[in-house]
Amino acid sequence: MENIKLTITSISFLAPVQHDLQVVDSIIRAQAEGHYPGLSLALDLILKSGGKRIRPSVTLLVGYMLGAPREKLLTLAAAIELLHTATLIHDDLIDNSLLRRGMPTINSQWSPGAxxxxGDFFFARAAKLAADTxxxxxxxxxxxxxxxxxxxxxxxxxxxxCHVDREDYFSRIYAKTASLFETAAMTAALISPANETTIEDMRQYGYNIGVAFQIVDDILDFTGEQQTLGKPVGNDLQQGLVTLPAICYAEANPDDEDIIPLLQGRCPNPNQMQRLIDAIRKSSAPECALKEAEQFIEKGISKLANQPAGLERNCLEDLARFIVHRFK
Amino acid sequence: MENIKLTITSISFLAPVQHDLQVVDSIIRAQAEGHYPGLSLALDLILKSGGKRIRPSVTLLVGYMLGAPREKLLTLAAAIELLHTATLIHDDLIDNSLLRRGMPTINSQWSPGAxxxxGDFFFARAAKLAADTxxxxxxxxxxxxxxxxxxxxxxxxxxxxCHVDREDYFSRIYAKTASLFETAAMTAALISPANETTIEDMRQYGYNIGVAFQIVDDILDFTGEQQTLGKPVGNDLQQGLVTLPAICYAEANPDDEDIIPLLQGRCPNPNQMQRLIDAIRKSSAPECALKEAEQFIEKGISKLANQPAGLERNCLEDLARFIVHRFK
Structure with a gap:
C-alpha cells in the first residue's frame, strides 16, 4: 500500500463555514488579550501550526444543521478548538517535540515552566469560552x-x-481523539433546539468519525514519508505504542518471527523493529486498518440520516469521508 | 521583630465546618476514582501536604451564613480546594520543589510529563465540580x-x-492568592439567596483577607526559621522577588547602601543580599507590613457588618483575624 500518501484533497465541505472559522480564530486570539503579551505570541504560533480546524467545523456544521444560535455556536466552536490547542501545548512539551507542522513549538521557544x-492559561480560557455558552x-x-x-x-x-491489544487500542484512541470529536458534535446539538435522540445521534456521529480520524493518523504513521510526517516512519511502534496497522499485521501474520516479541508483550530489538515496520508498510495491514476506519465513517454518516437534508448535512458527510480520503 | 514566629494558634473558628471539611476531602478524593490508579495516590499525597483548608472553610462559612443549599456548597468548596491543589502541583514542578509541608511533592516522585x-487532570476535575454546582x-x-x-x-x-514597586506587588498578590479567596467567598454567596450588595460584600471580604494572607506569608518568608519554612530565610528576595517587607524597608531606609541596587532595579550581590535580609528581619519592616495586613483584615471584616449575626459570621471574623495572628 505504498501509494497511500498524505495529500490534501478537496475540502469544499468547509466552504460554508470558512468565514465562521475566521471568526472562531479571532475569538480564540481575543482570549490572550489583556494578559501577559507573550501569550498572544504563543497563541499565534500554535494557531499557525494548526490544521484545517476540523473539530470546530464539526461543531459549526452540526449547529447550523440543527438551528443553533450563531453567536453561541461560534463561542462553542472556539472553546473546542482552544481546548484542543491547550492539550497540544502540553503534549509537545511532554514529547519534547520541537516542530509541529513545520512551525516551532512553544516548548522550543520557552522554558518548561512557561x-x-x-497550556494552563489556555485551558482556563477554553473553560471560560465553554461557560460563555x-x-x-x-x-x-x-x-x-x-x-x-x-x-x-x-x-x-x-x-x-509493545502490547498488542485491540480493546486497549480503541479505549486509547477514544480518550486521545474520539472524545473531543464526540464533544464537538454533541455540544453543538445541546445548544440547538434538538431532542434527546438527535443529541445522541450527533454524539455518535462525532465518536465514529473521531475514531476513524485517529486510525487514519495511525496508518499515516506507517505509510507516510518521514519528511511529510516530521518524524520517523513507524514512530509510534518504535516508541512501543501498538496501533491498528500493527494489530492488523499481528492478526494476519502471527508466525512472523519479528511479530513474536510483540505478541509476547516484549519490544522487538532494533533490527527486528526496522524489519517489522517495513513489513507492515508493504503488507495489507494499512489497507485492513483503513477498511475499519471506513466502517466507522459509514456508521458516523448513518447517524445523520434522520437530520434535515441540505448543505450542512452534505458537508458533514463529505467531512466524514474526507477523513479517510486524506490520502489517495 | 524576632519574636514573630509561626505557631498554630486556636483554630476554633473551623469547628463548625470540621465535619464538612471531611466531606469536602472525600468529594475531592472521589475525583480520582475510575481513572488511572496513580492519580489517587498523587491526590492523597498532595491532600496530606495541604494546610488547614482555609479556602473551602471560607466558602462553607459564607454559604452557611447566607443559607446556601448544603450539597451544592460542599461541591463548590471541593471545587475551590481542588483548583488550589491543581495549581500547587504545577507550581511545585516549575519551582522544582521536592517537599511541601514536609511531604514529598508529586514532581519528586513522577516524571515532569506525568x-x-x-495537574491538568485535577484542573479538569475542579472545573467539573464547579459545573456540578x-x-x-x-x-x-x-x-x-x-x-x-x-x-x-x-x-x-x-x-x-529586584524591582521595588508597590503597585506591582499588590497586583501580583491579587493574582497569586487574593483572587482565589475572593472567588471562595463570592461564589458561596452566588449559590445562596443573596442580593447583589451581599455578593459584592462577600467578594470584598474574600479579596481583603486574601491580600492579608499573602502579605503574612511574605512576612514569614523573612521572620520564620529555615527549618519551619522549608526554604532559606528571605528566599523570595534571593530569587529577586520584592515583597512587602522589603518594600517597607526600602521606603523607610532609602539610603541603606544595600537597598540602593534594589531601588535602581538591580539585584544586590550575595553579600549585600545577606546583609539586607538580616537588616529587614531586625527592622520594623515586618511589623509595618503586618500593620498593612491588619488593615486589610479589618476592611474584610467590615464587609460582614450587614450580615446576620451568629456563629458563621463570628467564625468568619475569627478566621480573618487568625490570618494575621498565625504568629505571636
Missing part, C-alpha cells in the same frame, strides 16, 4: 472531556509498551 | 480565576527581578 503555564450540560461535558483526554495520556505514559 | 498531566456565574468566575492565577504566574516568570 510552557506548562501557557451559558449551558450547564456543555460545561459538564467539556470538563469531562478534558478529564478523559488527560487520563488517557497519563494511562498511556505508564502503560505497558 | 506531573504536568496530573449548576451555576453559570460560578463557572464563569471559576475559569476567570484560573486565568488570573496563571497569568500572574507567567507575568512573574518573565518580570523584572
Amino acid at each position: 510552557t506548562v503555564l501557557t 451559558d449551558s450547564i450540560p456543555v460545561m459538564k461535558i467539556f470538563s469531562q472531556t478534558l478529564s478523559t483526554i488527560v487520563n488517557g495520556e497519563i494511562t498511556q505514559l505508564f502503560a505497558l509498551k | 506531573t504536568v498531566l496530573t 449548576d451555576s453559570i456565574p460560578v463557572m464563569k468566575i471559576f475559569s476567570q480565576t484560573l486565568s488570573t492565577i496563571v497569568n500572574g504566574e507567567i507575568t512573574q516568570l518573565f518580570a523584572l527581578k
Whole structure:
C-alpha cells in the first residue's frame, strides 16, 4: 500500500463555514488579550501550526444543521478548538517535540515552566469560552472531556509498551481523539433546539468519525514519508505504542518471527523493529486498518440520516469521508 | 521583630465546618476514582501536604451564613480546594520543589510529563465540580480565576527581578492568592439567596483577607526559621522577588547602601543580599507590613457588618483575624 500518501484533497465541505472559522480564530486570539503579551505570541504560533480546524467545523456544521444560535455556536466552536490547542501545548512539551507542522513549538521557544503555564492559561480560557455558552450540560461535558483526554495520556505514559491489544487500542484512541470529536458534535446539538435522540445521534456521529480520524493518523504513521510526517516512519511502534496497522499485521501474520516479541508483550530489538515496520508498510495491514476506519465513517454518516437534508448535512458527510480520503 | 514566629494558634473558628471539611476531602478524593490508579495516590499525597483548608472553610462559612443549599456548597468548596491543589502541583514542578509541608511533592516522585498531566487532570476535575454546582456565574468566575492565577504566574516568570514597586506587588498578590479567596467567598454567596450588595460584600471580604494572607506569608518568608519554612530565610528576595517587607524597608531606609541596587532595579550581590535580609528581619519592616495586613483584615471584616449575626459570621471574623495572628 505504498501509494497511500498524505495529500490534501478537496475540502469544499468547509466552504460554508470558512468565514465562521475566521471568526472562531479571532475569538480564540481575543482570549490572550489583556494578559501577559507573550501569550498572544504563543497563541499565534500554535494557531499557525494548526490544521484545517476540523473539530470546530464539526461543531459549526452540526449547529447550523440543527438551528443553533450563531453567536453561541461560534463561542462553542472556539472553546473546542482552544481546548484542543491547550492539550497540544502540553503534549509537545511532554514529547519534547520541537516542530509541529513545520512551525516551532512553544516548548522550543520557552522554558518548561512557561510552557506548562501557557497550556494552563489556555485551558482556563477554553473553560471560560465553554461557560460563555451559558449551558450547564456543555460545561459538564467539556470538563469531562478534558478529564478523559488527560487520563488517557497519563494511562498511556505508564502503560505497558509493545502490547498488542485491540480493546486497549480503541479505549486509547477514544480518550486521545474520539472524545473531543464526540464533544464537538454533541455540544453543538445541546445548544440547538434538538431532542434527546438527535443529541445522541450527533454524539455518535462525532465518536465514529473521531475514531476513524485517529486510525487514519495511525496508518499515516506507517505509510507516510518521514519528511511529510516530521518524524520517523513507524514512530509510534518504535516508541512501543501498538496501533491498528500493527494489530492488523499481528492478526494476519502471527508466525512472523519479528511479530513474536510483540505478541509476547516484549519490544522487538532494533533490527527486528526496522524489519517489522517495513513489513507492515508493504503488507495489507494499512489497507485492513483503513477498511475499519471506513466502517466507522459509514456508521458516523448513518447517524445523520434522520437530520434535515441540505448543505450542512452534505458537508458533514463529505467531512466524514474526507477523513479517510486524506490520502489517495 | 524576632519574636514573630509561626505557631498554630486556636483554630476554633473551623469547628463548625470540621465535619464538612471531611466531606469536602472525600468529594475531592472521589475525583480520582475510575481513572488511572496513580492519580489517587498523587491526590492523597498532595491532600496530606495541604494546610488547614482555609479556602473551602471560607466558602462553607459564607454559604452557611447566607443559607446556601448544603450539597451544592460542599461541591463548590471541593471545587475551590481542588483548583488550589491543581495549581500547587504545577507550581511545585516549575519551582522544582521536592517537599511541601514536609511531604514529598508529586514532581519528586513522577516524571515532569506525568506531573504536568496530573495537574491538568485535577484542573479538569475542579472545573467539573464547579459545573456540578449548576451555576453559570460560578463557572464563569471559576475559569476567570484560573486565568488570573496563571497569568500572574507567567507575568512573574518573565518580570523584572529586584524591582521595588508597590503597585506591582499588590497586583501580583491579587493574582497569586487574593483572587482565589475572593472567588471562595463570592461564589458561596452566588449559590445562596443573596442580593447583589451581599455578593459584592462577600467578594470584598474574600479579596481583603486574601491580600492579608499573602502579605503574612511574605512576612514569614523573612521572620520564620529555615527549618519551619522549608526554604532559606528571605528566599523570595534571593530569587529577586520584592515583597512587602522589603518594600517597607526600602521606603523607610532609602539610603541603606544595600537597598540602593534594589531601588535602581538591580539585584544586590550575595553579600549585600545577606546583609539586607538580616537588616529587614531586625527592622520594623515586618511589623509595618503586618500593620498593612491588619488593615486589610479589618476592611474584610467590615464587609460582614450587614450580615446576620451568629456563629458563621463570628467564625468568619475569627478566621480573618487568625490570618494575621498565625504568629505571636
